[in-house]
Amino acid sequence: MTEPPDHGAAAERTRLAWRRTALSGAVVFLLAARPAFHPDAGPAQWITAALAGLGWSVLVALAYRRARALRRRPPHRGRRSITAYALTTVALAVLAGVIVTL
Template sequence: MPRDPGAAPERTRLAWRRTGLSAAVVALLAARPAFHPDAGPAQWLIAAAAMAGWAALIGLALHRAPGLRVRPPRPAARTIRAYALITAAFAVIGGLVVML
């Protein structure tokens, strides 16, 4: 099967979009307890952190998208590391939501 060099950046761009959509779901689920009538400061802080993380992920994805459109795609090691770090932080936030 011949290699299509144009497909890899497109798949990567779509993967970034899927991750952003998944992060939106996680952020909304993490924010849900903050709307309970008995919600305290911890729930509000977790919700704020989740929304800030989601906004950061979307911002990074929008920053990275133009680099994937050029031929050859520009490398983005710092952006990818930041994206991975924020995604790991979402796992921690999800754990906090479950524990509280």
């Protein structure tokens, strides 16, 4: 007799990984927003902070959507949200690299 697969632990680990990535996006946003509050900040700093804020907002929204999909039994695959999340994460990583090098 075979037992049905337990999707609970794997779904929970995945949900936590998505949350961790969203938190690292928050760090990028805060690092990008910091120069925008300097008295001599110009449009470049404001645009960088706005782009980082937009990226972080997308990460949080996608992570929330994916966490809801993982609660289903069996969990929903979510191919489009995974691709969008990966692309947004790469974009934030590139933005963070630009911020650090400047």
